[in-house]
Amino acid sequence: PSTSDYALEHIEAYQDRMPALFVARQQTKGRGRGARSWFAGDGALTFSALLSQANTPIEPHAWPRSSLIAGVAMCQTLEQYADTELLKVKWPNDVYLAGRKVCGILVEKRELANPVMCLGVGVNVNNSLENAPPDVQQKAIALTDITHQRHFLPEILLEFLLRYQKLSEANASSLESLLAYWREHCLLTGRQIETMQGTQQLTGECHGIDVNGSLLVQTSAGQRQIVSGEIIRW
Ligand code: BTN
Incomplete structure (x- = not known):
């Protein structure tokens, strides 16, 4: 299976x-x-x-x-x-x-x-x-x-x-x-993306990844790191 x-x-x-x-x-x-x-x-x-x-x-x-x-x-x-x-x-x-x-x-x-x-x-x-x-x-x-x-x-x-x-x-x-x-x-660098980390949703521009592999998202409130989660829209 x-x-x-x-x-x-x-x-x-x-x-x-x-x-x-x-x-x-x-x-x-x-x-x-x-x-x-x-x-x-x-x-x-x-x-x-x-x-x-x-x-x-x-x-x-x-x-x-x-x-x-x-x-x-x-x-x-x-x-x-x-x-x-x-x-x-x-x-x-x-x-x-x-x-x-x-x-x-x-x-x-x-x-x-x-x-x-x-x-x-x-x-x-x-x-x-x-x-x-x-x-x-x-x-x-x-x-x-x-x-x-x-x-x-x-x-x-x-x-x-x-x-x-x-x-x-x-x-x-x-x-x-x-x-x-x-x-x-990277498929999404420079593109607008929507991500989900647990129940938290974030929207912003994809800035690639950092050295630990976290996703970097430039939001209107500054840069955020997504350690684990999913990209739900792009
Ligand atoms: C994903 O993109 O959501 C991950 C898919 C992973 C599928 C592989 S196929 C081999 C292994 N056995 C499973 O039941 N799932 C993974």
Whole structure:
């Protein structure tokens, strides 16, 4: 049903075997952020990784950054197949292709002996959305809809994992390149956006992200940082 549900249900069994990766050929009950569901037909790439603090150099307080890293790693991966001009990241970690969502990422945390992160990634690859209902087509796209090719899913998965690991290296130059990449590929910088953080709604101009990965919004009352939340309109 869902790679993230499976991973989280079996988290204790994998406690001493992390990182652990769960991949599905098809998902029937995929979950998205908030209360959304994530539809993934045959040909989509869906996986979840259980990472304990021992496997990641990033401290738990900076885990919001690993969610950004995942978005950037997938955006860079898809650049191997599609024109970079068409690929954008949307805070916190969605990847857009030709103005439509191609990848969604769900990060969940659990406290075991060590904090554990479940990184769930869904990418529309060979599951063309050209015949999907018009409301889905307006918002979502698959890689094949642009390339008109069938892609080898394990290759995309491996590319992503290598890039994720590289970008997670905790040093100043990896952080700098992450931020530079984000700034270059940010879908919404300079645009008017509406955000929700808990029950708080904010409207203003998107000014990209800060070093911790918080979204910067210039409101009429000054600049605000959104640590976690959603962009609801843009
Ligand atoms: C979103 O954009 O709202 C996040 C979507 C995350 C979907 C992935 S698919 C693999 C993993 N398993 C799930 O049930 N959800 C995530």
